[in-house]
Amino acid sequence: MSTTASDLPLQHTPGHIKHDGHNLTGFVIFLCSESIIFLAFFAGFILLKLTAPEWLPKGVEGLETRMPLINTIVLVSSSFVAYFAERKLHQGNLWGFRLLWMLTMAMGCYFVYGQYVEWSELAFSLNSGVFGGTFYLLTGFHGLHVITGILLMALMLGRSFRPNNYAKGDMGVTSVSLFWHFVDVIWIILYVLIYVWQRSS
Amino acid sequence: MTSTSPSPRQGLPIRRILVISLATLVNLVLSIWMAQWSVDWLPVAASTAAPYVDGLFSLEVGIGCFIFVGCVGFILWSVLFSRADKYDESDGLPIEGNTRLEIAWTVIPFVVVMALAFYSIHVNEQLASLGPKTKYDLAVDQQPDAVAAADNLKDIGPIRVISRQWSWEFVYPDGVRSSELHLPVSQRANFQLSSEDVLHSFYVPAFRLKQDIIPGSVISYSITPTREGTYRLRDAMFSGAYFSSNQTHVIVESGEAYDQWLKKAASQPLVSGLSQATELYQQRLAKGDRGWATVPPAAPPMVNDPGHPDVLHDA
Amino acid sequence: MTINYDPRVLKAPHPVPGAPDNWKRFFSFNTDAKVIGIQYIGLSLFFLLVGGLLAMVMRGELITPASDLVDPTVYNGLYTMHGTVMLFLFLFPVLNGFNNLLIPTMIGAPDMAFPKLNAAAFWLVPVFAIVLMGSFFVPGGPASAGWWSYPPVSIQNPLGHFINGQFLWILAVALSGVSSIMGAINFVTTILRMRAPGMTLFRMPVFIWTAWAAQTLQLIGLPALTGGAIMLLFDLSFGTSFFQPEGGGDPVLYQHFFWFYSHPAVYVMVLPVFGIFSELITVYSRKPLFGYRFVALASFVITFLGLIVWVHHMFYSGTPQWMRNLFMVTTMLIAVPTGVKVFAWLGTLWGGKIRLTTPMLFVLGGLVNFIFGGITGVMLGTAPIDIHVGNTYFVVAHFHYIIFNTIGFGIFAGIYHWFPKFTGRMFYEGLGKVHFALTFIGATLNWLPLHWAGLMGMPRRVASYDPEFALWNVIASIGAFMLGVASIPFILNMVSSWARGAKAPPNPWRAIGLEWLLPSPPPAENFEDDIPTVISEPYGYGLGRPLVEDEDYYVRRAQEA
Numbered sequence A: 001m002s003t004t005a006s007d008l009p010l011q012h013t014p015g016h017i018k019h020d021g022h023n024l025t026g027f028v029i030f031l032c033s034e035s036i037i038f039l040a041f042f043a044g045f046i047l048l049k050l051t052a053p054e055w056l057p058k059g060v061e062g063l064e065t066r067m068p069l070i071n072t073i074v075l076v077s078s079s080f081v082a083y084f085a086e087r088k089l090h091q092g093n094l095w096g097f098r099l100l101w102m103l104t105m106a107m108g109c110y111f112v113y114g115q116y117v118e119w120s121e122l123a124f125s126l127n128s129g130v131f132g133g134t135f136y137l138l139t140g141f142h143g144l145h146v147i148t149g150i151l152l153m154a155l156m157l158g159r160s161f162r163p164n165n166y167a168k169g170d171m172g173v174t175s176v177s178l179f180w181h182f183v184d185v186i187w188i189i190l191y192v193l194i195y196v197w198q199r200s201s
Numbered sequence B: 001m002t003s004t005s006p007s008p009r010q011g012l013p014i015r016r017i018l019v020i021s022l023a024t025l026v027n028l029v030l031s032i033w034m035a036q037w038s039v040d041w042l043p044v045a046a047s048t049a050a051p052y053v054d055g056l057f058s059l060e061v062g063i064g065c066f067i068f069v070g071c072v073g074f075i076l077w078s079v080l081f082s083r084a085d086k087y088d089e090s091d092g093l094p095i096e097g098n099t100r101l102e103i104a105w106t107v108i109p110f111v112v113v114m115a116l117a118f119y120s121i122h123v124n125e126q127l128a129s130l131g132p133k134t135k136y137d138l139a140v141d142q143q144p145d146a147v148a149a150a151d152n153l154k155d156i157g158p159i160r161v162i163s164r165q166w167s168w169e170f171v172y173p174d175g176v177r178s179s180e181l182h183l184p185v186s187q188r189a190n191f192q193l194s195s196e197d198v199l200h201s202f203y204v205p206a207f208r209l210k211q212d213i214i215p216g217s218v219i220s221y222s223i224t225p226t227r228e229g230t231y232r233l234r235d236a237m238f239s240g241a242y243f244s245s246n247q248t249h250v251i252v253e254s255g256e257a258y259d260q261w262l263k264k265a266a267s268q269p270l271v272s273g274l275s276q277a278t279e280l281y282q283q284r285l286a287k288g289d290r291g292w293a294t295v296p297p298a299a300p301p302m303v304n305d306p307g308h309p310d311v312l313h314d315a
Numbered sequence C: 001m002t003i004n005y006d007p008r009v010l011k012a013p014h015p016v017p018g019a020p021d022n023w024k025r026f027f028s029f030n031t032d033a034k035v036i037g038i039q040y041i042g043l044s045l046f047f048l049l050v051g052g053l054l055a056m057v058m059r060g061e062l063i064t065p066a067s068d069l070v071d072p073t074v075y076n077g078l079y080t081m082h083g084t085v086m087l088f089l090f091l092f093p094v095l096n097g098f099n100n101l102l103i104p105t106m107i108g109a110p111d112m113a114f115p116k117l118n119a120a121a122f123w124l125v126p127v128f129a130i131v132l133m134g135s136f137f138v139p140g141g142p143a144s145a146g147w148w149s150y151p152p153v154s155i156q157n158p159l160g161h162f163i164n165g166q167f168l169w170i171l172a173v174a175l176s177g178v179s180s181i182m183g184a185i186n187f188v189t190t191i192l193r194m195r196a197p198g199m200t201l202f203r204m205p206v207f208i209w210t211a212w213a214a215q216t217l218q219l220i221g222l223p224a225l226t227g228g229a230i231m232l233l234f235d236l237s238f239g240t241s242f243f244q245p246e247g248g249g250d251p252v253l254y255q256h257f258f259w260f261y262s263h264p265a266v267y268v269m270v271l272p273v274f275g276i277f278s279e280l281i282t283v284y285s286r287k288p289l290f291g292y293r294f295v296a297l298a299s300f301v302i303t304f305l306g307l308i309v310w311v312h313h314m315f316y317s318g319t320p321q322w323m324r325n326l327f328m329v330t331t332m333l334i335a336v337p338t339g340v341k342v343f344a345w346l347g348t349l350w351g352g353k354i355r356l357t358t359p360m361l362f363v364l365g366g367l368v369n370f371i372f373g374g375i376t377g378v379m380l381g382t383a384p385i386d387i388h389v390g391n392t393y394f395v396v397a398h399f400h401y402i403i404f405n406t407i408g409f410g411i412f413a414g415i416y417h418w419f420p421k422f423t424g425r426m427f428y429e430g431l432g433k434v435h436f437a438l439t440f441i442g443a444t445l446n447w448l449p450l451h452w453a454g455l456m457g458m459p460r461r462v463a464s465y466d467p468e469f470a471l472w473n474v475i476a477s478i479g480a481f482m483l484g485v486a487s488i489p490f491i492l493n494m495v496s497s498w499a500r501g502a503k504a505p506p507n508p509w510r511a512i513g514l515e516w517l518l519p520s521p522p523p524a525e526n527f528e529d530d531i532p533t534v535i536s537e538p539y540g541y542g543l544g545r546p547l548v549e550d551e552d553y554y555v556r557r558a559q560e561a
């Protein structure tokens, strides 16, 4: 059938040649999929808020917005810090990377702490109707992502001390920083939905 | 099978056209016959909605039958006449496609289903004009009549339909309570459907109407029965352990009979209404409460007329 | 018994199919996609038996109108678990088994993109299987609110225990979702990044297209279900009220979450079977696939449309009229891309050299049943009709016509067709035909009559029913028991062929496709460092063109192995 039949095995494509970049592809697919959970929660929140006959539980006026705003600013700026950390890594400035990376982690920790303070001061609980339920579900689920992000960053930080860690590229750092931006964007939407939107209704 | 079976390419075009037209004609006749027969597969038609649904169903059976028989006939034909011989290792005609044909079988089904969809929307609108089916959300402790707009064109009602795990209760405007639903024929009846616990569904097959009942909401729902008789009302949304027993009768009777019934029922004292689940649950307890967990049935409603569950039904 | 093994088999760093005494690898954490594929298929067939056994008890109960065989609560638990086991422990895993066997071999990749993730995804299946099966033994019994688990009935929790059947059900479904997502990421990445040189998108076999389209749906749909499941779990266990009207929640919201995934899920299940149909019809008719590109692209049209029809499961849930009308149109549109595929298969049969082997019989039987089930689907998509037959046995009959009588058939067809490739043994044709005959007759007796029961108004999920439905149910139960009997020749065939069937040549069906250029069974890394370059579209039957460069070399290599 074939015209170039020969008895010698020819130089065909070796099996493992095309393996670079799979991790990033897989991770991006994962993030897209993960974002749908949040979309589902957001959709649920909007629907419940629009249709619930009683939204706020008795005795609750609404949410305080100043502290969360500070928190938001910290979290959003941390994304930029992470970006610069990544830049430093590309430039080969390892310590620069580590310092900025640790700063990102610190800002993330501050966010989690701020969230904890807010939670502990609230007058309503998870069981206070749909309002309480959606509030804690959304912020809690997002908080879990922030904590995951911090842990992943710690992992990358630890690895950066391994000799030759970046010989095969810095896919891990790219992925984690992508994750961090993702967590950030989700928070912005969340903040608008939960804190900003409450006034208009 | 022999390999000398006529290859479709070799037949004279005229003969082929003839065979295809004949087959199509047979299929058409068969489909029309099926479409007419299919109405018998449904329960008796006892509401103004039923003829619309039945007509649409019959139409779709006809179209469906035509497509199914056409496709299956084609498969059978191919299997009968294009079989490979036992030792025949050759390949079939290497046709890789035919763009015109492919466009045709994309466009034709598209036109068919869109025509069907728009006709169904039309039927949907007509069904809606037979009476509203509107959902209203209830806040805690609110009463259904406070929120549900009644149907302006109604002849009787609103009749409150209260569903529970697992019993039905019907409350008439003058306060009569009953376990079976009595309706006068040819009068538009308005209901307020509500549930005290979980989802249920108000389903009377003879009326071709089904509506989920949603706790926390009240649904204003109107129907017009057109045929006297006794029909089954079946809960059609799974509602827990004794779901299958959550059925009762709908009695469609003449206006006079209905008025008489109402009057008689009003004079009767309240008694425990129909709740087969309660009996079954008692039996279960008596046998040592084996089986898997269930919430206990709600207490049977107190009604003026507990009904006659043993009467045979028409559909 | 001595067999000549592929020398590379014995050299391989870890056990591979065909090597002596290596059955143990199927019970270990193995990262070879072909081993994982067989693990998936074996495990899922076991759960087909479990789900089938539950169905036998259900059909036993339903053979008489009264609820006399089991308590109604038990019946409710049985059908809930039947649906859950069949979908999450049989159907999804078996399809992932096919994905594992076929994706790397068909696209010429040595393995999956993430072999460890792949193995982890598989081993989650026994984990959630244990969780789900364990729920039979917790106080109060397993989940029994149907596989939909609609609140509020699903969150009533009669005994008030924290660990209850419904809790374990949600846990199992969530774990199943995690496993499926891990699988989907792997499959999509592999398809996108690891194709052999020259294998452009329009040179991929249709099975790859359908697997890709199906896994895309998983990635989009599953997270929504997971979101809904988390909220349901909170309502059940932590006293929130997302779906509880008392706290302002909305039970219907759950239905949107559920069907936003579970409708697309039906296409996740059926699309790969469309792939199997396309592969098999071409081989056994010895013709190119009619309109290959249309068939391939139609998969993604179905993916897209599949995402926007979910409300057809909620026509009678109190959805507003405009929604019913809108979703009626989108639902009906799905008939178009599906029809493109069906007609393409018919066109492929036309003028072919058809060979009615066991796999082909299952394909043709499945195809006939699919057209039937698809047409009843369009009827259900017609809102006014659905208002009458929704939640009756008409629906149950519709979906078993597709889910068992089509997908089940397609899976049997696929198992037979690729059995020689991945086990290296031929199966017994005679037993296969007995299996087909029993299955086809049983399936028809089981599901055809129940359409009429549904049309007459017999609700689904009932342990007892009015006597007028008895006749249909007796016939159905007899058919169901025949299906139970049909599993005997199948099991016999599989076990004895694998143990002592004739050794399979690399390409027993003279099929065209990369997997058939490999030895049977293929070595651990498939083509290893010798990946062929694809030079033409698949299914070149009768066209005399080679599929890859140096085809003779690969054919010879596979034969010598």
Ligand code: HEA
Binding pocket: B067, B071, B109, B110, B112, B113, C265, C266, C267, C269, C270, C312, C313, C331, C332, C334, C335, C336, C338, C339, C340, C342, C370, C371, C373, C374, C375, C376, C377, C378, C379, C380, C381, C382, C386, C389, C390, C391, C395, C398, C399, C402, C403, C407
């Ligand atoms: C697993 C696979 C599967 C598949 C592929 C389908 C395919 C379809 N299904 Fe089905 N369906 C289920 C599994 C499946 N379904 C399940 C499991 C349920 C119930 C779940 C539960 O309630 O527990 C269900 C329930 C269900 C309902 C809800 C009923 C109710 O609960 O009230 C509806 C309503 O619209 C529906 C419609 C359709 C349609 C329109 C298709 C279409 O995709 C069919 C398209 C195919 C064809 C039409 C045939 C081939 C086409 C041609 C030959 C072209 C020419 C045809 C025409 C012009 C009409 N299905």
Ligand code: HEA
Binding pocket: C048, C049, C051, C052, C053, C055, C056, C058, C059, C062, C079, C080, C082, C083, C084, C086, C087, C090, C091, C145, C146, C147, C148, C396, C400, C403, C404, C408, C446, C460, C461, C462, C463, C480, C481, C483, C484, C485, C487
């Ligand atoms: C992949 C999916 C799948 C498959 C393959 C099946 C296969 C079968 N199903 Fe399934 N079914 C569902 C998915 C599936 N089902 C779902 C999702 C529901 C809805 C649940 C709900 O409402 O929540 C449902 C509901 C459902 C009902 C409705 C219950 C109700 O509403 O009250 C019934 C009733 O007849 C039924 C029966 C059967 C039968 C007889 C088979 C047969 O085809 C099974 C054949 C297989 C075998 C027989 C295996 C071999 C068995 C053995 C080796 C045991 C041998 C034992 C003896 C012979 C006694 N199923």
Ligand code: CUA
Binding pocket: A016, A019, C110, C111, C112, C113
């Ligand atoms: Cu892929 Cu090694």
Ligand SMILES: [Cu+2]
Binding pocket: C262, C263, C266, C309, C310, C312, C313
């Ligand atoms: Cu659907």
